[in-house]
Amino acid sequence: MTTRRGTYSFDNDDPIAALRHELLAEILDPFTVERLEREADLTGRRCLEVGAGGGSIAAWLAAQGGQVLATDLKPQHLRAGAGYRVLRHDLVTEPVPEPPWDLIHARLVLSHLPSRVDVLRRLAASLVPEGMLLIEEWASAIRGVVLAAPDASAAELVERYYDILVGQLLPANGNDPAWGCRVHAAMLAAGLTDVTTEVRARSWAGGTAGARLIAVNVEQQRAGMLAAGLTERELGRLCELAEDPRLVVRGILTYSTVGHRA
Template sequence: MTPATYSFDNDDPVAAGRHRLLAEVLDPFTVERLAGLGDLTGRRCLEAGAGGGSVATWLAERAGPGGSVLATDLNPRHLRTDLGYAVLRHDLSAEPVPDPPWDLIHARLVLSHLPARAEILDRLAAALAPGGTLVIEEWASAYRGLVLAAPDATAAALVERYHDILVGRLLPGNGGDPAWGGSVHGAMLAAGLCGVGTEIRASSWAGGTAGARLIAVNIEQLRPGFLAAGLTERDLGELCRLSEDPRLVIRGHFTYSTVGRRR
């Protein structure tokens, strides 16, 4: 995968804001899942596709000075170098998993964007130390019926149209699979991992909260695609306004958090 095929380029001016919103939405569930793995003191941890680094920071605190955390990204510009983890520019699609074996590998909202996602999962599983754990977290966002409440029927229809374009056209057009979260469990079993378990979580997002504000960030980063799909500048402006309107309430995407262990 080249940077041009990824839907949400880290060089975009709004990318840092996207990482902050995603951390606010997703970190509580991620931390719950990772904390449930037991004591991480002294463990070697790989955070693949680390984005803004919030999970890598948490892992570094838990692994402590006797452990290590490597945060990788195709474009690591938003990763800090003073928070206890190492940083590596790395292409999951084209390069081997760095420095195996790992006690823990975590990847969130990464593989679903990569066309070679199944092969990459196999490589991640093979890079685990005996007894090591792979945690893959993905949104299954392809489901329709996003709007739970809206100011009026016109607003509801516009948000649903936005969502249909995003998950039905724009993300797949860039090599993504918005439904892949539901395939991770089977892919881990096929990779030979044991003790595989999946938890699924979603909650409502009202306008003005981090989840709803992702609408405006998506529009900013994918504006040409939305316009080419038939939305107008006026439509996009209205969607950005609605993302801050508490009368709009949308269903958060289903977060599939899947854990598997190498024998």
Template sequence: MTRARYSFDNDDAIAADRHRMLAEILDPFTIERLSALGDLTGKRCLEAGAGGGSIAAHLVDRGGSVLATDLNPRHLRTDRGYTVLRHDLSTEPVPDPPWDLIHARLVLSHLPARAAILDRLAAALAPGGTLVIEEWASAYRGIVLAAPDPATAALVERYHDILVGQLLPGNGGDPGWAGAVHGAMLAAGLAGVTTEIRASSWAGGTAGARLLAVNIEQLRPGFLAAGLTVEELGELTRLAGDPRLVIRGHLTFATAGTAR
């Protein structure tokens, strides 16, 4: 069987921009959620699918002993106090358990074996350890809140429908997985499971809207195959910087549970 390609390859030239934008969008909520866990001094922390490393660095700053893993760790710094490991969550055991904290953000939704991986992460916790999974719920219609004209709104809606309806699922992703994480944690035997949900609007020029252009850059062949033209992709890239376009930010589900 041919393995599904991860939608947003770290080897792409624009991947570093993606990591910076995601940190700008998501780090405040992530840090707020993790801060509620209390003192991390001396705690063993696993940042799974660490991406650009901003949260791994935050955990170090809070006193954690941090292992940052990624399938392709090329964007992880080696001078920020965390250890870096190339690791495949889909095929390899969770490294070096048990962990006091395991955090994964926008990772499992892209992996076909997501439910089994969550079970393995939960099992790798120390007693009293916490698993925090953050995912975007993006499988919805009506993304445009404001646009210069109806044609622009229709084009952006079409882009979004193709992204979440065809391209992400075609690469093994599940844009609706965020809403299933809470139940999956309960099924894995975790206690005290809670989910916090947050979203905001993204105007053209902000990090959230600029992701539209980054998605087009990384998934261009798929958008073309789905029927968007070169001209339409160019217009969508321009609109990512147009403040007259305002789109609905994805709902961020931050779900946490504790090992018994």
């Protein structure tokens, strides 16, 4: 995916992208499924999974009886024969495919798009009356992530890594680290009703999916982190800490926002 300001930070062409999708599914799928189960009966409903990544939620929607279209700019990680259709689609430059939809879901997608507000409006307009839009995003701008660490130098290194990733590298590629906090207001501005937001986070110890994302991020953003002042030795230490249960970090706040078309 490309943006007007740079290149998408976590490209699906990267060899480690499949692992990223697996870790994100392990972290986020339980919350997503809980929200969907509570909000909608999916039997026979037309469901659009935007930026479907590894396809875990698209497969779950199909298993609940939904008629599912999974889209991604680079859909190579979406499995054939998983009960959903796949479409290569550019959410920024192309119209929302095949409207109207009963349910549209996008997770960790719009925060990477400089035109995110316009995209949200187009998604909202592509719903049937009373159709549901579920947007899930991280509010990653909140600092202070280390809850416990093997020593003070490890804690300082993880905090510095996080500040570089969230404060420099992601925004340089068009990401809004505070977008999760802004979705609720954007849905109201788009004319959606019954808008509700739930926020969730938990601790991530080294060796768990959340902490292991540190090593994946290092792999995908190595050049930028080196340019920002981290050394190869420090990057190696971060990858070690990602597997060390003595490191415990606060999970990134997940903002799950639902709105309905009037």
